[in-house]
């Protein structure tokens with residue numbers, strides 16, 4: 280579960296979205312949403328999955344037969360399809376940066392040089408496409424062979440190592456000249472910078488980062504033992520996920536300010552800041568190779584969870600083998616991925632529409648399912664199946680029955696109006 284949650288969302292997307300939305304005030308809202316909204320949603324997805332032992336579509340078909348609830352699960356196939364289309368490109372960039380650090384192409388560059396490398400990478404369709412295809416090939420192979428177990432085991436060892444490296448890079452970053460402005464940006468909230476768009480983006484980012492709102496975590500929940508304490512699982516996943524995003528922030532913003540890189544410069548932020556730190560670090564070149572490689576692995580464990588949804592959907596729908604489904608889906612996401620390479624507008628559209636619109640809507644219906652169909656006692660039973668009563672059950676139930684749906688709706692409508700340019704407040 281942590282493998283799915285921790286990925287480019289933490290190290291690439293979180294800093295760039297936070298940077299675009301003014302820093303510390305965004306961070307506070309993000310934390311509040313994670314506690315009050317995302318953890319209850321995650322817990323709900325787990326509980327539904329464990330209750331039925333099935334994926335979200337089948338869960339809804341089992342728990343609410345002859346209704347249209349399973350449509351929510353169908354959205355859960357479109358959404359990973361759009362996410363993986365742009366996600367593979369970023370994984371590709373990370374692969375390319377691993378290669379370039381090995382080859383020494385990022386060494387000794389000044390700030391403008393580092394900027395230029397990213398500009399060349401993202402605008403060069405050949406490079407972006409080539410490395411994206413490598414990313415697709417790796418993910419396709421793993422899912423085709425159904426060996427994601429192996430990957431999960433490897434990442435259990437490698438992810439703590441990634442955290443160690445992030446901490447190392449953080450230390451170098453905060454000791455750079457001029458780093459304090461970056462820390463101020465991250466920790467000193469300026470609420471005048473908080474906009475409807477920022478609040479909207481914080482909700483979307485929180486869902487994206489925790490892989491919730493489309494039922495992926497339901498499938499994972501199906502594998503959790505009955506003896507396991509679900510609330511504890513949910514809180515742990517959220518904490519690990521948040522810690523890594525938070526550390527990524529401490530790693531990136533002090534460096535951005537020290538090198539005069541604008542924090543709101545968008546999707547390239549990680550790629551234009553990190554090489555600068557590595558250039559100032561003892562053994563920077565070696566560290567950067569390992570760092571980018573570990574980031575690739577974090578990205579792969581997330582894209583495997585996304586791709587798995589597509590492959591198992593296709594396999595069941597068209598009754599083909601896992602291998603064939605995987606090959607066909609690889610080709611399809613290569614085509615949609617290529618569209619994102621060619622057009623940054625499509626890239627951004629997929630990135631925004633999935634995180635900010637589809638995941639919140641998915642989460643909205645998933646939590647509403649509980650009071651409307653399942654009812655209180657049934658979910659309570661599942662959450663307490665390990666034999667102990669859940670201390671915060673009433674809080675949880677209140678949150679998912681009232682707070683979460685109302686909050687999502689408000690943030691959503693407000694954000695959409697802002698998006699299309701209506702200023703109603």
Ligand code: TRP
Nearest residue numbers: 284286287288289487488490581
């Ligand atoms: N959470 C992952 C990340 O942070 C991305 C991801 C994997 C995801 N599976 C998902 C996002 C399902 C939304 C839904 O990189």
